[in-house]
Amino acid sequence: MVRQLSLHEAVNDGLKLEMERDPTVFIMGEDIALYGGAFFATHGLLEKFGPERVRDTPISEAAFTGIAFGAAITGLRPVVDLMFADFIGLAMDQILNQIAQTRYIFGGQVKVPLTIRASIGAGVSAAAHHSQCLYSMFAHTPGLKVVVPSTPYDAKGLLISAIRDDNPVIFLEHKSLGVSETYRLPTAGRQPVPEEAYTIPLGVADIKREGKDVTVVAVSLMVHKALEAAEKLVQEGISLEVIDPRTLVPLDKEAILKSVRKTRRLIIMDEDRERCGFASEVAALVADEAFFELEAPIKRIATPNIPIPFSPILESTIIPSTQSLIRTVREVVGK
Amino acid sequence: MSSFSLPEEKLIGLYEKMVLIRVYEEKIGEIFAAGKLPGFVHLYIGEEAIAVGVCANLKKSDYISSTHRAHGHCIAKDCDMKKMTAELYGKATGCCKGKGGSMHLAELEVGVLGASAVVGASVPWAVGAALSARIRNTDQVAVAFFGDGAINQGVVQECFNIAAVWKLPVIFVVENNLYATSLPTRPTKIQSQYSCSIEDLSKRALGYDIPGLTVDGMDVLAVYKAAEEAVQRAREKLGPTLIECKTYRYRGHFEGDPLMYRSKEELERWLVKDPILNFKKKLMEAGVLTEKEAEDISSKAKKIVEEAVQFAEESPDPLPKDAFKDIFVEDFY
Ligand SMILES: Cc1ncc(C[n+]2csc(CCOP(=O)(O)OP(=O)(O)O)c2C)c(N)n1
Numbered sequence: 001m002v003r004q005l006s007l008h009e010a011v012n013d014g015l016k017l018e019m020e021r022d023p024t025v026f027i028m029g030e031d032i033a034l035y036g037g038a039f040f041a042t043h044g045l046l047e048k049f050g051p052e053r054v055r056d057t058p059i060s061e062a063a064f065t066g067i068a069f070g071a072a073i074t075g076l077r078p079v080v081d082l083m084f085a086d087f088i089g090l091a092m093d094q095i096l097n098q099i100a101q102t103r104y105i106f107g108g109q110v111k112v113p114l115t116i117r118a119s120i121g122a123g124v125s126a127a128a129h130h131s132q133c134l135y136s137m138f139a140h141t142p143g144l145k146v147v148v149p150s151t152p153y154d155a156k157g158l159l160i161s162a163i164r165d166d167n168p169v170i171f172l173e174h175k176s177l178g179v180s181e182t183y184r185l186p187t188a189g190r191q192p193v194p195e196e197a198y199t200i201p202l203g204v205a206d207i208k209r210e211g212k213d214v215t216v217v218a219v220s221l222m223v224h225k226a227l228e229a230a231e232k233l234v235q236e237g238i239s240l241e242v243i244d245p246r247t248l249v250p251l252d253k254e255a256i257l258k259s260v261r262k263t264r265r266l267i268i269m270d271e272d273r274e275r276c277g278f279a280s281e282v283a284a285l286v287a288d289e290a291f292f293e294l295e296a297p298i299k300r301i302a303t304p305n306i307p308i309p310f311s312p313i314l315e316s317t318i319i320p321s322t323q324s325l326i327r328t329v330r331e332v333v334g335k
Numbered sequence: 336m337s338s339f340s341l342p343e344e345k346l347i348g349l350y351e352k353m354v355l356i357r358v359y360e361e362k363i364g365e366i367f368a369a370g371k372l373p374g375f376v377h378l379y380i381g382e383e384a385i386a387v388g389v390c391a392n393l394k395k396s397d398y399i400s401s402t403h404r405a406h407g408h409c410i411a412k413d414c415d416m417k418k419m420t421a422e423l424y425g426k427a428t429g430c431c432k433g434k435g436g437s438m439h440l441a442e443l444e445v446g447v448l449g450a451s452a453v454v455g456a457s458v459p460w461a462v463g464a465a466l467s468a469r470i471r472n473t474d475q476v477a478v479a480f481f482g483d484g485a486i487n488q489g490v491v492q493e494c495f496n497i498a499a500v501w502k503l504p505v506i507f508v509v510e511n512n513l514y515a516t517s518l519p520t521r522p523t524k525i526q527s528q529y530s531c532s533i534e535d536l537s538k539r540a541l542g543y544d545i546p547g548l549t550v551d552g553m554d555v556l557a558v559y560k561a562a563e564e565a566v567q568r569a570r571e572k573l574g575p576t577l578i579e580c581k582t583y584r585y586r587g588h589f590e591g592d593p594l595m596y597r598s599k600e601e602l603e604r605w606l607v608k609d610p611i612l613n614f615k616k617k618l619m620e621a622g623v624l625t626e627k628e629a630e631d632i633s634s635k636a637k638k639i640v641e642e643a644v645q646f647a648e649e650s651p652d653p654l655p656k657d658a659f660k661d662i663f664v665e666d667f668y
């Protein structure tokens with residue numbers, strides 16, 4: 001029987017396999033060694049690989065992301081654990097100005113094989129500084145690949161590709177995909193994940209569910225809400241196609257356009273903030289390329305541009321929900 | 336025989352390098368004033384002894400990280416002067432293909448990890464290269480050059496701590512030229528506002544329990560000796576060292592700086608300490624260098640610089656389509 005793994009367990013598996021395969025891969029971050037990482041994604045790696053390659057850092061995000069950059073341009077393949085994507089503020093200069101742009105600035109002299117992992121997303125009342133997605137911000141920055149897996153299987157294959165990639169990759173793991181309470185989303189639990197190493201290319205979308213009436217583009221946890229909505233809408237005779245781009249950079253534009261040309265309706269479900277965000281980007285793409293093939297206005301369901309509130313009732317008010325998607329679907333199909 | 340502890344050819348080598356940097360920077364100042372360079376430039380004139388004294392202890396495979404004031408570091412670490420100058424011109428033949436310019440020089444081939452225009456940002460790169468050397472099990476060391484302004488950045492303090500905790504083979508060289516743009520490190524006759532609460536920045540090392548020393552950054556031999564010990568410590572895996580070099584930039588922060596924030600008298604006091612003139616005098620007194628040899632060294636430097644400038648001026652501009660290259664390893668953006 002194939003093992004069932006959670007998203008973070010799949011990440012752990014991917015890290016372990018790559019560290020076994022390639023001695024230049026090492027990991028660095030806060031509480032990742034003995035403690036095993038805030039979400040236990042690095043559990044057991046210290047024992048296996050020792051303190052030289054599994055490094056607990058002081059709470060110095062700017063320094064250790066910058067140090068990872070220095071190591072990456074001199075022959076190593078660091079994987080940095082930022083713990084929460086929200087902490088990017090501390091490391092913003094290194095990520096935005098240095099890691100992302102230096103290959104360009106130096107005229108292609110350096111390769112930057114560096115992966116930055118961080119947890120994203122709301123849903124556990126972690127409040128403003130432990131709940132944001134921020135992937136749109138990373139996608140806005142030139143020179144970063146941005147990976148946002150929705151399933152354990154994808155997470156492992158994409159992480160291995162990210163580590164082997166010679167560019168900086170931001171790899172964002174939704175915290176609710178690893179926490180058992182949220183397994184109430186029918187599709188979001190553990191999943192069979194093969195033992196061996198495998199890769200999923202960055203830039204290739206996955207059709208998570210085929211359908212004919214409405215295309216829903218979603219990443220990370222939102223994929224599971226879209227799948228839940230799709231299941232419920234069957235009773236109403238509405239068929240959703242759920243496209244998971246899996247990576248925002250590179251973006252599989254063709255897969256999105258192909259689906260929209262078939263369904264002629266598009267909703268983007270995006271847990272990141274709405275203004276200038278990923279949803280807007282996909283909407284603009286389809287408006288540019290397939291406007292005359294649409295039968296309804298493009299709809300975005302995203303988090304409004306406000307801080308993520310603590311109270312569960314407030315938090316669930318602002319995060320895109322299965323219900324809000326169902327309502328929007330009915331609107332675009334005219335029911 | 337001289338009274339120096341270094342062999343004569345090494346002494347002459349130090350002198351030649353300092354002269355080369357001085358001649359280069361004077362030429363760049365001239366070219367810039369003539370409006371031939373895009374952007375702006377920060378010259379290293381007055382500070383030559385630091386880069387030269389430090390880099391004379393390094394091998395080609397060792398690393399340095401640099402700053403917006405990068406020309407001196409690059410020359411001291413043996414960057415290709417033609418490519419570097421072409422970069423200042425924004426030409427296709429530049430070391431960064433014209434995408435970086437004066438504040439972003441880099442030549443990985445000779446261990447120059449590069450310069451960042453964000454003050455303090457390149458310090459972790461050197462620490463990372465040192466970590467990389469450790470993990471790859473080589474005897475390479477890394478030097479981070481940065482200023483008295485940069486030392487107040489959080490990331491730099493974080494780096495001192497991490498390098499100390501991990502005992503990394505890195506040498507932190509703070510070039511205290513007494514000003515971060517206009518703000519003095521310590522109060523002066525004409526300014527009451529300042530950036531540092533201590534006189535000797537090497538004292539910051541105390542907080543991390545690493546060796547910290549302050550040397551006369553106008554004395555190439557003093558810098559050489561301090562760096563020699565620090566490099567040896569690093570190679571022996573004994574951890575980082577912080578070296579403060581007291582120095583002065585003879586020109587403005589950037590070319591064109593109105594310089595109203597410091598006094599003429601102060602500049603004159605430091606001109607007397609000129610690292611090149613004084614070293615030349617010492618070498619001549621010790622019979623290591625003659626006036627004729629000194630002249631030859633200067634004319635050789637001028638020739639090298641002229642050739643580099645000519646190469647840069649005759650080089651082609653990048654093609655517009657090159658703007659879309661080198662973002663990722665693959666050809667997309
Ligand atoms: C983060 C950041 N803040 C401000 C600046 C603007 N700036 C450029 S150089 C400089 C002064 C740097 O002083 P120092 O580190 O002492 O180096 P020096 O110029 O004296 O060699 C400043 C404030 C910058 N480039 N980056």
Ligand SMILES: [Mg+2]
Pocket residue numbers: 482483484510511512513514515516
């Ligand atoms: Mg200064």
